[in-house]
Amino acid sequence: MSVSELSSAAQDYLKMIWSATEWSATPITVGAMAERMGVKPSTVSDGIRRLAKQGLVTHAPYGSIELTRTGNDHAVEMVRRHRLLETFLVKVLGYGWDEVHDEAEILEHAVSATMITRIDELLGHPVRDPHGDPIPSPDGQLRPPQGVRLAAVDPDRPLTITRISDADPDMLRYFTELGLAPDTRLTVLAHRPYADVTTIRLPDRDLDIDLGPSAAESIWVIAS
Amino acid sequence: MSVSELSSAAQDYLKMIWSATEWSATPITVGAMAERMGVKPSTVSDGIRRLAKQGLVTHAPYGSIELTRTGNDHAVEMVRRHRLLETFLVKVLGYGWDEVHDEAEILEHAVSATMITRIDELLGHPVRDPHGDPIPSPDGQLRPPQGVRLAAVDPDRPLTITRISDADPDMLRYFTELGLAPDTRLTVLAHRPYADVTTIRLPDRDLDIDLGPSAAESIWVIAS
DNA sequence: CAATTTTGTTAGGCCAGTCTAACATTCATG
DNA sequence: CATGAATGTTAGACTGGCCTAACAAAATTG
Numbered sequence: 001m002s003v004s005e006l007s008s009a010a011q012d013y014l015k016m017i018w019s020a021t022e023w024s025a026t027p028i029t030v031g032a033m034a035e036r037m038g039v040k041p042s043t044v045s046d047g048i049r050r051l052a053k054q055g056l057v058t059h060a061p062y063g064s065i066e067l068t069r070t071g072n073d074h075a076v077e078m079v080r081r082h083r084l085l086e087t088f089l090v091k092v093l094g095y096g097w098d099e100v101h102d103e104a105e106i107l108e109h110a111v112s113a114t115m116i117t118r119i120d121e122l123l124g125h126p127v128r129d130p131h132g133d134p135i136p137s138p139d140g141q142l143r144p145p146q147g148v149r150l151a152a153v154d155p156d157r158p159l160t161i162t163r164i165s166d167a168d169p170d171m172l173r174y175f176t177e178l179g180l181a182p183d184t185r186l187t188v189l190a191h192r193p194y195a196d197v198t199t200i201r202l203p204d205r206d207l208d209i210d211l212g213p214s215a216a217e218s219i220w221v222i223a224s
Numbered sequence: 225m226s227v228s229e230l231s232s233a234a235q236d237y238l239k240m241i242w243s244a245t246e247w248s249a250t251p252i253t254v255g256a257m258a259e260r261m262g263v264k265p266s267t268v269s270d271g272i273r274r275l276a277k278q279g280l281v282t283h284a285p286y287g288s289i290e291l292t293r294t295g296n297d298h299a300v301e302m303v304r305r306h307r308l309l310e311t312f313l314v315k316v317l318g319y320g321w322d323e324v325h326d327e328a329e330i331l332e333h334a335v336s337a338t339m340i341t342r343i344d345e346l347l348g349h350p351v352r353d354p355h356g357d358p359i360p361s362p363d364g365q366l367r368p369p370q371g372v373r374l375a376a377v378d379p380d381r382p383l384t385i386t387r388i389s390d391a392d393p394d395m396l397r398y399f400t401e402l403g404l405a406p407d408t409r410l411t412v413l414a415h416r417p418y419a420d421v422t423t424i425r426l427p428d429r430d431l432d433i434d435l436g437p438s439a440a441e442s443i444w445v446i447a448s
Numbered sequence: 449c450a451a452t453t454t455t456g457t458t459a460g461g462c463c464a465g466t467c468t469a470a471c472a473t474t475c476a477t478g
Numbered sequence: 479c480a481t482g483a484a485t486g487t488t489a490g491a492c493t494g495g496c497c498t499a500a501c502a503a504a505a506t507t508g
Contacts, residue, residue, distance in 0.1 A: 009465065030486055043466055045487055050464080062473055062486060092316065093342040103336055110334035112327055118317040233495065254456055267496055269457055274494080286456060286503060450508095457502070465493090472487070478480095 003074040006056075008109040011078050012037060013047050014056060017067055018075035023165070027064050073140055080136040081108040081116055083129035086166075088119045090130045097130035097181060098172035131172075132163030132182040132220070147220035151198060151213065155188045158203075160224035171218060179205055185224060191216075227298040230280075232333045235302050236261060237271050238280060241291055242299035247389070251288050297364055304360040305332040305340055307353035310390075312343045314354045321354035321405065322396035355396075356387030356406040356444070371444035375422060375437065379412045382427075384448035395442060403429055409448060415440075 003011065016036060020028035030048065034041040048065060051057045056071035067075060085104040089095040095103070111119075120126075120138075127135055127143070136142040147162035161184045164175060175181065179202060189199040189208065198216040201208050211219075227235065240260060244252035254272065258265040272289060275281045280295035291299060309328040313319040319327070335343075344350075344362075351359055351367070360366040371386035385408045388399060399405065403426060413423040413432065422440040425432050435443075 007464070031484090039465090040467065041486065042468080042488080047465080049487090061488095089339075093339065093346065095342070103339060106334050106336070107331075110330050112330070115313075115317065115327060118319070122317065231494070255454090263495085264497065265456065266458080266498080271495075273457090285458095452505100452507080454505070455503080457500100459500080460498090462497075463495090467492080468490090470487100470489080473485080475482100475484070477482090 001070075002113070003077045004113065006074060009047060010051060010054070010056070011074070011109055013044070013051055014067065014071055014075040015078040015082070017057065017065055018072065018079065027066075030065075076136045076140045076142070078108060079142075080138070080140075081111060083133055083135040084116060084119050084123070084126070085111065086129045086131070087123055087126050087135070091123060096176065098169065098176045100130060101166045101169055101172075128182075130182070131166045132161070133166070145220070147222045149217055150188065150200070150211070150219040150221050151191070151216035153188055153221060155190055158185065158187055158224050159221040160185050161219055162222045163220035165218040165220075167218070168214075171215065175215075175219075178209055179207070180209075180219065186221070225294075226337070227301045228337065230298060233271060234275060234278070234280070235298070235333055237268075237275055238291065238295055238299040239302040239306070241281065241289055242296065242303060251290075254289075300360045300364045300366070302332055303366075304362070304364075305335060307357055307359040308340055308343050308347070308350070309335065310353045310355070311347055311350050311359070315347060320400065322393065322400045324354060325390050325393055325396075352406075354406070355390045356385070357390070369444070371446045373441055374412065374424070374435070374443040374445050375415070375440035377412055377445060379414055382409065382411055382448050383445040384409050385443055386446045387444035389442040389444075391442070392438075395439065399439075399443075402433055403431075404433075404443065410445070 006014075013033070016033055017028050020026070020032070030041050030044045034044045037044070048057060048059050051071070052059045056068055056074065058066045058068060082104050085107050086097075086100040089100040089103055090097055117138075128145070129135055132145065132147075134142045134145050145163055150159075153159060161180065161182050164172065164180070164182060166172060180186075184202065185204055187201045187203065189201050191198050196213050197210045198213075199208060199210050230238070237257070240257055241252050244250070244256070254265050254268050258268045261268070272281060272283050275295070276283045280292055280298065282290045282292060306328050309331050310321075310324040313324040313327055314321055341362075352369070353359055356369065356371075358366045358369050369387055374383075377383060385404065385406050388396065388404070388406060390396060404410075408426065409428055411425045411427065413425050415422050420437050421434045422437075423432060423434050
């Protein structure tokens with residue numbers, strides 16, 4: 001069975017379960033899924049039961065939610081679609097990197113495998129999307145991205161942004177205003193734990209910025 | 225209310241009702257709609273009732289089906305989406321003109337108004353799609369295409385194909401094999417009514433072809 | 449023009465996906 | 479470690495979109 005034959009809701013559930021473990025080991029909860037999808041927990045609970053019946057996840061009541069092999073394959077395929085579409089929207093249709101998430105979220109359920117292949121070719125087989133997230137290959141391989149969370153790096157080292165989480169569009173627009181994007185260079189001046197603030201410097205723009213904890217968790221960097 | 229807020233099925237119904245009167249004055253029937261959409265007549269009958277309840281069509285039981293002003297606007301918007309997407313798939317993603325119909329049929333329900341605008345700009349505001357069908361402007365205007373059905377033209381005049389109906393993908397593939405496409409030049413040698421055959425000549429390829437009635441009804445030409 | 453055939457509608461059922469409300473389980477903390 | 483809070487599940491209802499079966503209307507035709 002191809003991923004295209006799954007309902008849109010099923011595709012969303014699988015992708016979300018997979019995504020939950022991409023950047024941290026904490027497993028997803030029903031409540032978190034419901035909140036992120038904008039539905040009630042009872043809906044998700046029900047949906048997970050249907051997914052389990054189709055052999056895409058394993059789940060006992062009140063137990064953890066795990067993707068089966070098949071479920072994982074479908075999830076990765078959806079992630080590939082999403083990230084290729086985001087890249088396509090930016091590179092070909094001139095979208096801003098902060099504008100593509102919602103559009104890709106809908107298109108990923110509608111495009112054919114053929115179209116994904118053509119987009120991949122047109123873009124020259126990109127390996128990272130506009131937020132710096134790795135794009136899985138057609139056979140589901142994906143290279144884990146380099147980098148650590150900005151919140152976790154030592155001060156005074158030259159850094160380059162490798163990834164910015166696309167979870168919160170408003171935050172992305174804020175980052176865009178500040179000039180923070182993948183490949184932006186910066187230095188952490190200091191973490192101030194009790195103020196919950198990380199101060200960074202953008203040497204190219206000669207600008208210092210204070211970031212709150214959610215921002216500092218959303219930005220991933222590598223030494224440059 | 226925007227066309228995007230309609231269900232996929234509602235969008236399909238409206239587009240089909242509109243399309244039925246684009247090339248001929250015969251109004252659409254419930255049975256014809258059911259067949260073209262691959263559902264049972266009872267489903268369409270029901271769907272039409274829902275559309276009427278939303279004020280998108282007028283319909284009395286056993287009566288004719290007419291689009292309201294709003295319904296017509298939405299239908300034209302869907303046609304615009306469909307034709308722009310077909311053009312985009314051919315021009316940007318390298319699809320064959322005979323391959324785009326089904327992909328566009330799905331995408332038209334998923335793309336945002338923003339994306340349609342960007343595609344339109346990228347393509348330089350095209351006025352005809354790959355089959356020669358006119359693309360409505362953003363405000364719903366569309367210039368009726370020139371041309372008459374091949375079945376209706378006099379023999380021995382130099383003609384150019386302006387439009388090929390995209391209703392039947394198999395026929396399109398057959399036309400592609402024969403080298404018949406929009407802008408192909410040809411001459412009708414003869415209509416042979418009792419054999420139900422129209423013989424045409426392609427001067428550029430020095431080739432004579434016999435076409436059946438459905439083919440001769442699907443190809444529109446203009447004097448060249 | 450009456451009978452038959454064709455076409456369209458209604459009734460009733462099913463499924464997925466959503467909801468609210470009630471209930472069950474697990475977790476956290478005093 | 480017991481209890482209350484947080485989290486998850488189930489039950490029951492609703493909607494849209496589909497179905498089949500039964501019925502109604504319209505069109506065709508002998």
